[in-house]
Amino acid sequence: MQVDWTTTGGAGRPAPGGFPHDALLYDSTEQLVALAAPFLRAGLAEGDAAVVATRPDTAAALREALDDDPRLQVVERHAVYRPRTPEAITTFRRLAEQCTAAGAGRVRVVGEADYGRTERDWLEWERYESVINRALSGWNLWGLCAFDTRQLPDPVLESAGRTHSRLVTADGRVPSPSYTDPAAYLRTLPIPDEPLERTPPRLAAADVRDFIGLRHAVAAELAGVPAGADLVDDFLLAVDEMASNAVRHGLPPVSLRLWTGADRIVCTITDGGPGWDDPFAGYGPAHGSDLSRGGMGLWLARQLCDHVDIAGGDHHPGGETVSVRLTTFLR
Structure with a gap:
């Protein structure tokens, strides 16, 4: 089943505005490109800005899949996903302002955060992924977050379904059955021991x-x-x-x-x-x-x-x- 990435009508397709927040769990670069490249391509066709903030190898594969389209913006991921998560929120808001001021209908982002190496780091980014459902609401962004199942730890992969309202798979863009209201989810997260x-x-x-x-x-x-x-x-x-x-x-x-x-x-x-x-x-x-x-x-x-x-x-x-x-x- 091919995902319909347009934004005009149809069940499950977000209207302009708001903050659709999708998760894509992948186990190969080919799988990621097969699902994410159409998302970016459809956005460019509709007049959206298309941004990639991923690992260099992932970014290169997506750029190639879009035939090096000059409209595709590839950003070094650590310039977006800064070590302190409120800075990442500010960066995305600024990106939305800049792109919409330049005439983009919406900003589509394929993002791949660096979750770090410790449980403390994982928890910080899990919190961030839930917070942005509210913090970026109304900023005319559409986030497609990529999760590499070969490298990321199980707690991070499990949190993807709870912090993203929809999952993108070969079967389509579907509601996440484990998605949890952000306020409720954030209250369940532990305070790390010091x-x-x-x-x-x-x-x-x-x-x-x-x-x-x-x-x-x-x-x-x-x-x-x-x-x-x-x-x-x-x-x-x-x-x-x-x-x-x-x-x-x-x-x-x-x-x-x-x-x-x-x-x-x-x-x-x-x-x-x-x-x-x-x-x-x-x-x-x-x-x-x-x-x-x-x-x-x-x-x-x-x-x-x-x-x-x-x-x-x-x-x-x-x-x-x-x-x-x-x-x-x-x-």
Whole structure:
């Protein structure tokens, strides 16, 4: 059965606008090209922009299948799927703005994220794949995400069906039977363990009130960390933002703990509540494009740190507290 990749009428074919988010699980380059090339070709025929952000070998095969069509945009995947997932969201939004401003009807993307090598990395990208169902809704994008079943671990492959509303196979473009509402799915994801938290912190501050003094104390502890000044400054800014958020929006007491390890620095900021239940927080400014209204603290922290984990509500049975954990790897 050949997939109908047009956007005009017909069951299962998305209308312009929104964010169709499809998954293609493949076990050979030939299989990927057979399903993805028609998606791109149909888009070009309809006046859509066609973008490929995959491994170089995959991109080369798709370019060849489209006869080196100059309209096909091949982007180095790490320029799109940046290490910090909110940056990838921003990149796709910018891409949509640029292409539609140039007259494209929709931007079709064949994407292939680098899921990394650790369970911690996998979890971050699984979260991203669910978040973008909402974060990219209305941005006139159509994503076809490729998953290589020969190389990706089972948890990542299993998550593909839960984070993509449709699957693309030789039998057609069909609803994913395991697709889960993003908010519900995100709430099921675990908060990764951090072994450093089981060791004495390098710095512990209780009942934080003096932000200037706190920043100086954190900076002093990080002065000997073998990392570039920009990395440390970014981490300090994220700590500032989260401590300020805790005081403004949480309840006292606000506390901070800081750890330094051989390969990373970790800081947790905790306040007295009243709990947390927004799994999409920090993947964009809280008030959208109106930056004058603030609400950028957590969004900035997610871009300044490698990982931001939020525990609150159900993660703290018996107590109403919120804890934000910031992690940055030393490079």
